[in-house]
Each structure stands twice: as C-alpha cells, then as structure tokens.
Amino acid sequence: MDRLTRKELKTDKFAVEAEHVLESVASHPEQIKRYGAIVLAVLVIGGGLYFYRTHQATAREEALTEALKIEDAVVSNNPVPPNMTFKTEAEKQTARTRAFTDLMTKYSGTREGAIAGIYMAATAADKGDMPNAEKLFKEVVDSAPSDYSSVAALSLAKIYQAENKTADAEKLLRNVIKNPTPLVSKEQATIELADVLTKSNPAEARKLLEPLRIGRSAVSRAAVAMLGNLPQNN
Numbered sequence: 001m002d003r004l005t006r007k008e009l010k011t012d013k014f015a016v017e018a019e020h021v022l023e024s025v026a027s028h029p030e031q032i033k034r035y036g037a038i039v040l041a042v043l044v045i046g047g048g049l050y051f052y053r054t055h056q057a058t059a060r061e062e063a064l065t066e067a068l069k070i071e072d073a074v075v076s077n078n079p080v081p082p083n084m085t086f087k088t089e090a091e092k093q094t095a096r097t098r099a100f101t102d103l104m105t106k107y108s109g110t111r112e113g114a115i116a117g118i119y120m121a122a123t124a125a126d127k128g129d130m131p132n133a134e135k136l137f138k139e140v141v142d143s144a145p146s147d148y149s150s151v152a153a154l155s156l157a158k159i160y161q162a163e164n165k166t167a168d169a170e171k172l173l174r175n176v177i178k179n180p181t182p183l184v185s186k187e188q189a190t191i192e193l194a195d196v197l198t199k200s201n202p203a204e205a206r207k208l209l210e211p212l213r214i215g216r217s218a219v220s221r222a223a224v225a226m227l228g229n230l231p232q233n234n
Contacts, residue, residue, distance in 0.1 A: 060103070060106075060107045060110055060112040060113070061112060063099075063102075063103050063106075063107070063112065064103055064112045064115060064116065066099060067096070067099035067100050067103055067116065069083075069084050070084060070092065070095050070096045070099050071096055071119075072084070073085060073086055073092050073095075074086075075087070075088060075089050075092055097120075100116045100119055100120050101116075101120065103116035104116040104117040104120060104136075108139075108143050109143045109144065109145075110144075110145070111144070111145055111148055113143075113144070114140050114143075114144035114145065114148035114149070114152070115148065117136055117137075117139055117140040117144070117152070118136075118137070118140055118148065118151060118152055118155065120136055121133045121135075121136030121137040121140065121152070121155065122155065124136060125155075125158075125159060130159055130162060130163060133159050134156065134159045134160070134163070137152045137153075137155050137156035137159060138152075138156055140152035141153050141156055141172075146179070146181050147181040147182050147183045147184075148183065149181075150176050150179070150180070150181040150183060150184040150189075151183050151184055153172045153173070153175070153176050153184075154172075154173070154176065154184055154188070154189065154192055156172060157169040157172045157173050157192060157196065158192075160172070161195075161196050166196055166197075166200055169196045170193065170196055170197070173189050173192050173193040173196065174193065176189040177189045177190055177193065185219075187212060187219045188219070190208050190209075190212065191209075191212070191219065191222050191223065191226065193205075193208060194206075194208040194209045194223075194226055195226060198226070198229070198230060202230050202231050205226070205230060206227065206230055209223045209226055209227050209230075210223075210227070213227060
C-alpha cells in the first residue's frame, strides 16, 4: 500500500500533498475503505505540524508535539539522537496511546484535540476495531473546529461504508459537499460520495463524477479512474 511519508508531510505544500491522496486511492480501489481513514489522519497531522510552525506555541501545541515525538520514536537499546528512544515496541505503544488519549481528552474541541482524536480513531481502524474507530471519529465530527471536523467526517464515512451503513455515509458526505473546508474540498467529498454510491446507485455516482473528469488535476484523475470501475449500462 502506498503511504505518504512523514518527511513529505513536514513541508509547506500540505494542500498539494493532500490532493495526492485522491490519486493513490483511485489507483487502489480494493483498499479504499481502510486506506482512506488512515491517510486522512496522517494528512491532518501534517497540517497540524504546519500550523505549529506558523503560530505562537501554546501548552496544547507543545503537548501534541511531544505526542508526535513518541510516534516518531525509535525502538532500540541504544539512544538514536535526535529521536526519542524506547527499548521495546510495547513500551512505545503504551506511551503513544497515553499521550494521544490525554491530549484528545484534555483538549477536546480544539485543533490539537481533534488531531489526537483522528489519529487514535485511524489507529483503531487500522487494527480492524471499527466500533471504536466509529466512536472516536464521531466525537471529532461533533466537537472539533469545522476544518478538522470535515476530515473526521470523511473518515467516519469510510467506516460507515465498511459497516454497510451507506445511508449514514451519504448523509455525512452530502453535508461536507455543502460545507467544504480548507482541508476537505467539495470535489474531494464528491469523489468519496461517488465511491459510496458505486454499488447502490451507480447512475448517481456517474452523474457526480462526470463534471470532475475534465482537466489534469488529482481530482480529475480520481474521477476518471472511478468512472472506469462503474458498470457501463446504467
């Protein structure tokens, strides 16, 4: 599975990198449910790191920075500067879970709390714990600032899709289409909605995708790829 690297996320080209997700998802349709949730979470962390470089540090920003240091930590019996080091993977995961959970709980409703919540929800999804992933993503959707709420909404829609709750997924995505944010464009949400409708309503999926196929952007390439996977006689 293709993954955006941490190095790529630590640039001022966050918005451009976010577009690349659409290309990767379009080229891996069989993995879209799991991949979508995880990558969206990683992209949010990339956006969070950009935010920290351009604003005065606060206690909650410092807390997230420390949590991310744990995430990037190395498992080794010897120090590996400048990285934080843990002797075992279990120790690292315990510290990681504690740091992100504390951040998510203490700073609920803030950008930092939302990033932590999305990160923990995506981790649950990656482990196949869909009920917990659904719960955590929904908490972010309901409490986070609009831009991060929209990212959680897309990820939650993926969880609903995986659980065959297509009506719930549609409702979330149609709302994002009506209320796009800097982190989730109307076009991105439309692509995701079309994917949800591929089996239940391929005619509407095609109708949504057709206007997006023109051009050479990541959106147009994703639209073309999805159109190619739709049934031809609708």
